[in-house]
Structures are given as C-alpha cells and as structure tokens.
Amino acid sequence: MPDTSYLTGHLLIAMPAMQDPNFHRTVTYICEHSDQGALGIVINRPLDLDLGSVFEQLSLNPSDPSLAQQPVLQGGPVHQERGFVLHQAEDTAAQDFDATLSVTDAIRVTTSQDILTAMASGRGPRRVVVALGYAGWGPGQLEQEMAQNAWLSVPAVPRIIFDTPFEQRWQQSARLLGIDMSTLSSQAGHA
Numbered sequence: 001m002p003d004t005s006y007l008t009g010h011l012l013i014a015m016p017a018m019q020d021p022n023f024h025r026t027v028t029y030i031c032e033h034s035d036q037g038a039l040g041i042v043i044n045r046p047l048d049l050d051l052g053s054v055f056e057q058l059s060l061n062p063s064d065p066s067l068a069q070q071p072v073l074q075g076g077p078v079h080q081e082r083g084f085v086l087h088q089a090e091d092t093a094a095q096d097f098d099a100t101l102s103v104t105d106a107i108r109v110t111t112s113q114d115i116l117t118a119m120a121s122g123r124g125p126r127r128v129v130v131a132l133g134y135a136g137w138g139p140g141q142l143e144q145e146m147a148q149n150a151w152l153s154v155p156a157v158p159r160i161i162f163d164t165p166f167e168q169r170w171q172q173s174a175r176l177l178g179i180d181m182s183t184l185s186s187q188a189g190h191a
Helices: 051-057 114-120 141-147 158-163 166-175
Strands: 010-014 027-034 037-042 046-050 071-074 078-088 100-102 107-110 128-137 151-155
Touching (some): 010 166, 037 141, 051 114, 078 114, 078 158, 128 141, 128 158
Parallel strands (some): 071 128
Antiparallel strands (some): 010 027, 010 151, 078 107, 100 107
C-alpha cells in the first residue's frame, strides 16, 4: 500500500500569505516526495523565453513552428540552468528517454536532451511543460511548511498542468479543493 503522507503527484498551491518571492502565488507539481525530501516544478511562472530559443541553442529545427512559440517556465529557484519536461505518459508509451521518472500513471518528467530532439522532429510528446530549474525541500522541510499552513495540496489533474492558462493555474488549482483564493486572507494564522 502506498504511503499517502507523501505528496508525489500532487499540486502544491502557495497560500496567499506566502512571502517568499520564489513561491508567491505559485502552483508546484510535486515529482518526488519521500523521507529524503521533495522535488517539484513550478507550473505557472513563464519566463521571457520560448521553446524556439531552446531548440536554437541545441541546433534543432522544430517540424511544428507552433511548438517553438511555447513558453518555457521558471520551474523553481534551484539549478535554473537545468531543464525539465513534464509530459503525459500516453504520449510517450512507445518511447524511452535517457532520464525519465514516472511520477504517476499519467505524468512523467524527463531531464535528458533526447526528449527535446524527439519533440523537434515531431516524435515527442504533444502535451508538455518545459521548465528551467526546480523547487527542492530537504528531509522534513515540506512537511513542516505544510504544518505551518504555507501550502494547500491536491492530487494533480493533467488539465491544470497542460491546458489551463498560466495566469489561471493558481486559482483553478485551489478550486479543485472548492476554495476561492480571493476569499482567503493574506495573513497567516492558526485557529
């Protein structure tokens, strides 16, 4: 039986009182969470960079010009030079990339360049989020932040990750819990 105290495959929604500018009004997809810590990708912070620029740096010529216009996200404050590709599992069922983690049955994260090569040639996953950097927590750190009401969490749904406009992801993620973020105070506290 899986340990349900861990948040792998969940969306972490920053509470309005979150003061850390790295995470104010963010939604983070948790790729790994164990007693060793947690790793997630922020999914609602587009950079002033598109996938076309990444392809150009790698000397790749995308077969689909619309793919080049897709924004690259700021995945978090750690290792901002490192790339992560969140993608749906069924899009790549027949492919194995060099470095892929199956987060859930539906969503994978790949960190190897071969996925970008496949995407540029039209053989890669169609529904993707490309990010630079990640959010990381040491052992027990995320659990402590959860206990301090810094975050809400909800099991992730692909529609939020891949289809919802970036500027709506924070509000829409909270709505999965039946919460309207505009009604919450930005003051932290405990009842």
